[in-house]
Amino acid sequence: MDFKHSDKVIDLQERLTAFMQDHVIPAEQVAEEYLREHPDHWGQPPVMRNLRDEARRQDLWNLFLPQDPRGGGLTNLEYAPLAELTGWSPQLAPEALNCSAPDTGNMEMLSRYGTDEQHRRWLAPLLAGEFRSAFSMTEPAVASSDANNVELEIRADGDAWVLNGRKWWSSGAMRPDCRVTFVMGVTDPEAPVGRRHSIVAVPLDAPGLTRVRSTHVLGYDDRHEGGHAVIDFQDVRVPQDHLLGPRGGGFAVAQGRLGPGRIHHCMRLIGMGERALAHLVNRANSRVAFGQPLADQGVVQAHVADARVAIDAARLLVLKAAWRMDREGAKAARHDIAKAKILVPGAIKKVIDDAIQVHGGAGLSQDVPLPMLYAQARFLQIADGPDEVHRRSLARHELASSPTIKVA
């Protein structure tokens, strides 16, 4: 057992830290101003191009995608501390490195399940950052936390699939440079539960596909990432070879993206927690109330200490899950991933909320990134499976396991 990162990772951490400090943090205000002044703009502001160019130049591109020669050649365990650093600026940094959701998950899925033709058509340009992609799973009409409820129809019709239904929370799909979404739906309604769903790739300009609107998250429209599209499918036709992975195997294919996706989210959340704590510390060190610096007040100190403990515990849980993914695969590590997914968003949310409180009114305003970070953490208690679903699944595993020592 060893808690030290390899020299390779330490070198990458240092380089990425410098990139964050020198390029990403200063770009935040530029980006924010651009979006404020262009209220109809969907997608990243122009400054993103500079960041991406710089990341490529510094060889900080595509750091994810373990065990695929097209990726950054890093294991999940090696990627974790880097993804964490990008979490300090979650609206800019992950995309600057071409490591942002939902593209990373889609690339994982394509890498694992795609045909050569699908790799050529979608994986290669996504890795090159030529366009963006979305993922359409959740539906407004059903409790999608139970994936069996997903009911969009994908009917085989000659040499095509025909889609009818409505999706939402297709993050990124409002951006003009988002070209394709991977859609889960029912291809085989008569098959046994668990074998009914498949995933097909659908170009966003396909006839019959309408981006109806975008949903907000706690008041944030998330235009920088292309919002969260509500998409209507009316007799949308795509060729048969747009099927990704085996027919009826949609859940297995989706897990191939969701497992890594969840742990990536958790990695970045650690960085968000660190950022919130950095702001908390700054504030505590610079304000005086009732004759005492905030930094000397017990309640503030308790927030600082609890934040440090929560972040460190959360990080270790994430690293352990990444380590197991590398050794045994995402499926075998699913309970470790669930543990992180259960703990991390809530723990980091609390860190951010405490940082907000110590800031007073400023803490809720756009003058600090805290409310935006809060919205991200809160979102992740629901996105990619609400806490309750992960608790249920982890508990069932635990209830069926034997204890280390038998007790009466």
Place this chain on the structure above:
Amino acid sequence: MDFKHSDKVIDLQERLTAFMQDHVIPAEQVAEEYLREHPDHWGQPPVMRNLRDEARRQDLWNLFLPQDPRGGGLTNLEYAPLAELTGWSPQLAPEALNCSAPDTGNMEMLSRYGTDEQHRRWLAPLLAGEFRSAFSMTEPAVASSDANNVELEIRADGDAWVLNGRKWWSSGAMRPDCRVTFVMGVTDPEAPVGRRHSIVAVPLDAPGLTRVRSTHVLGYDDRHEGGHAVIDFQDVRVPQDHLLGPRGGGFAVAQGRLGPGRIHHCMRLIGMGERALAHLVNRANSRVAFGQPLADQGVVQAHVADARVAIDAARLLVLKAAWRMDREGAKAARHDIAKAKILVPGAIKKVIDDAIQVHGGAGLSQDVPLPMLYAQARFLQIADGPDEVHRRSLARHELASSPTIKVA
């Protein structure tokens, strides 16, 4: 001891419930659409005029302002359940009844401390709903939770006061129909602590006064209420008779608005909690996951029960504080008000957050009022004094009190 409202109150509750159901709830979508389509509009959408006309017609106008013949003739205890009902739709209902912050607080303050001329100039038109007002206390440069830190300069210069400094969180001041703000600042820097500050009324079109921008609350711009203005004062001059209450008595005067203001906020929060619970119940009764209606799932039931308990306990604490205010005055009741202010926002925030979680992704979106309600509740853990300040003050009182029974 009796927990039953008077017949008069029950009648008003019934009438106001019908008004909410028939006029306010249906207006919500209209209002939201108008604001979405007019992104530069500050203040209420046109539908508000209809609501206000209707409220006047139904004699549901100015229900607050106890013990002033100009008000609704209700005690705080009588007003509480009505303010609660307006909390079901906090962006529309309070203003529809001319019972919204910060005007109510300003009217309380004017009623108590204003001269006849000040009554004529500001109180009468505010009661008539002719224009709106703001209150400027908090400052960006200092920890304003400790009011002694407030440092905007109000210098006597001949027959005028001259203001220099910067305020923020002047809620409502971005609206064109907001005419005046009541500004706390230092008139007597050499006086003992607690006797240095005064309040003056400043027209928002005074030369040297600049509304710089508006701050958001957790991603919400709160345009309907006129935002939260950052206001710059550079040699702003107002006549000497714009001083409200005694010179050096700013804190006492402000308490005259803050005490009632805090309890009004708490009253409305009860209604926000009820609304969140109503949505939670609707959702639980209409969705199925993992083969079981949400309403039958233990975790959801726990949320429902805990919400009901939290709301009921919060309400009783608020009613008790209102009752004491009526009997002994706001100052004597300040610890009861503090108790409500400590408990209610956090308790209701949790109710709303649980309701969000049960909704899944929808819960965070603009399709339900829950995220907006969440932002309101979170805001009130900071606005009008952060929880920490009220805890401190209540604790000091408690630590200095004798127990009912002496123990070793």
Place this chain on the structure above:
Amino acid sequence: MDFKHSDKVIDLQERLTAFMQDHVIPAEQVAEEYLREHPDHWGQPPVMRNLRDEARRQDLWNLFLPQDPRGGGLTNLEYAPLAELTGWSPQLAPEALNCSAPDTGNMEMLSRYGTDEQHRRWLAPLLAGEFRSAFSMTEPAVASSDANNVELEIRADGDAWVLNGRKWWSSGAMRPDCRVTFVMGVTDPEAPVGRRHSIVAVPLDAPGLTRVRSTHVLGYDDRHEGGHAVIDFQDVRVPQDHLLGPRGGGFAVAQGRLGPGRIHHCMRLIGMGERALAHLVNRANSRVAFGQPLADQGVVQAHVADARVAIDAARLLVLKAAWRMDREGAKAARHDIAKAKILVPGAIKKVIDDAIQVHGGAGLSQDVPLPMLYAQARFLQIADGPDEVHRRSLARHELASSPTIKVA
């Protein structure tokens, strides 16, 4: 609506406060020493006799039992603040006033469902304090939180009932002066669910009845109250007229004792919270750490304020439930009772736990009553129905109710 107690209650509060201060608090150490020096003694120490004599002398006897001329002539609402005062010393005061569980519940049940003969045989001597009684419901072999699981057999055999089975948590039954226990069991196994159970009175010296041992609560043996007996019934015979209430009506009869019993527990818990807070305040005012009195430290102040808020909110919820019981009966008030039962033990437990923490090591020791109070509060999250069962039942009611205002 009025939050003021009647003059009659205020007078009783004052007299009972003096009784607590002058007689009960000083007796605590005497009682504790006696029990420590007599490790095999079950039941109250001799000092209890003095307390009971004094309570009778001061006309502070049998204050409970509303609406029965044999009781103290107080409503539940009137009794609540008095029961609260007894909660300051829960091991002595309730019994000193002949107002302790489980006798109070049994007397309520007898008063409501007993025949004249049963009144003569059990109610009258219990009211006179001549002997004590127990209640046997829970069973070790089944999840008794679901009362339908109760399986002790009560078979009709000629003119007798014959009992076979095992009960536990028969509080008080280890005392020599405990003469009778009221036992719930299955008389009609073929009847529909809810109509199978009945209650019979069983003398503790009946042949075949064995008090096997007593269970502890968090390390406390509760000898003063007669422990919590595990009782074995092997062909125990009692006459037919020992049936209490209608055959098959056991649940309804039990509710007649459980409703009042639960709210009485909650009333006393309020007093336990007050006592814990009094100790917390004493300690905070008398200790210095890191150069600052504990009373000036923010974390301690937060505990004090939160304790005060929690206690006051809890009290109001209890009073409201008592008020409804008086107006509409225990059954109609069952959801109000459930609300109190859900909130109060957990809230007061936290108050006590915080008080412990502020005391450091002393807080966990026998030098303060805090750990004993903690055990009581923790016990009441399970006794008389665990929190989960009350949440479930309240939630089902709530989920079936219409909201005040209909929302989309």
Place this chain on the structure above:
Amino acid sequence: MDFKHSDKVIDLQERLTAFMQDHVIPAEQVAEEYLREHPDHWGQPPVMRNLRDEARRQDLWNLFLPQDPRGGGLTNLEYAPLAELTGWSPQLAPEALNCSAPDTGNMEMLSRYGTDEQHRRWLAPLLAGEFRSAFSMTEPAVASSDANNVELEIRADGDAWVLNGRKWWSSGAMRPDCRVTFVMGVTDPEAPVGRRHSIVAVPLDAPGLTRVRSTHVLGYDDRHEGGHAVIDFQDVRVPQDHLLGPRGGGFAVAQGRLGPGRIHHCMRLIGMGERALAHLVNRANSRVAFGQPLADQGVVQAHVADARVAIDAARLLVLKAAWRMDREGAKAARHDIAKAKILVPGAIKKVIDDAIQVHGGAGLSQDVPLPMLYAQARFLQIADGPDEVHRRSLARHELASSPTIKVA
């Protein structure tokens, strides 16, 4: 970075697991019965001798004490999972392996600071298990969480030290086989703060030393470990060479035992959490309420999942601290130790409390080890420094540190 234990550790884990399963768990009931039947017995029951013989035979003796050839030859990181296993039965297993507090801490301290003569006199027999020792730091009269408050006088008088004062929480000192206690007191009242205190070894049979009584922990007398003695020192004389470490260096010497002591406690708490979870799982799998096995109920599943997550996160934090202790020493690792000490007792306490709740009444009784485990976890939120003190110290470090990335 690697989360896998070495083969050596895995082998020890397997052997110790078997020892726990085959010898310790079955001895629990034997030990409990003995102590129940011998209410005046202080110290372990006779079965302990068998366990210790067996542990020696299996070479599971003295596993702690890293970097001292007299110890088990294990690093802290290697010892951690073994100490965890002993936590499954905290009253028996640690002592069976001669790895129980306070002896381990005393041995660490002696190993580090003792003279050869002190090693011969106390360290060797403690390592051989010939007698037991105590540690006397806390005092009833002052807030000992701030160690500067410690005021027992240790006066130099000729060739002796003379002690006057009172200590408590001298755990173990009520046992007849406890021979010596290490006492912190003031040798140099005029020296600067931090240089006033020293530690001297005092035989428990020294004239003037009186074991006054033992304090309980939440109702537990902890006789098995020799209680928690209140000790009175009246002109107690010990030779000058009983001074341990440098005069005036008492705090530094004490840290040499407290750092490892704290992390050992945390290691064992992980095992206590595992044991509680094992009981929770057993119960959930064997009971039915309201027509559904507990194991299928959402609230129970949430407890199970949260317990697993909390235990795993706690374990990782402990292992990380142990790892740093091995690499950089206990002093450099003090903030990592503080993190574990802040998180672990509270987290495990909650696991145990949830397990209690799922058991219903049984959960609070002596029929399961849960209440005893609860008392241990609760105790450790205070013992060896209350949570507040560790939070304060960690926060001060954090507030003085630079963030990874500078933010505005």
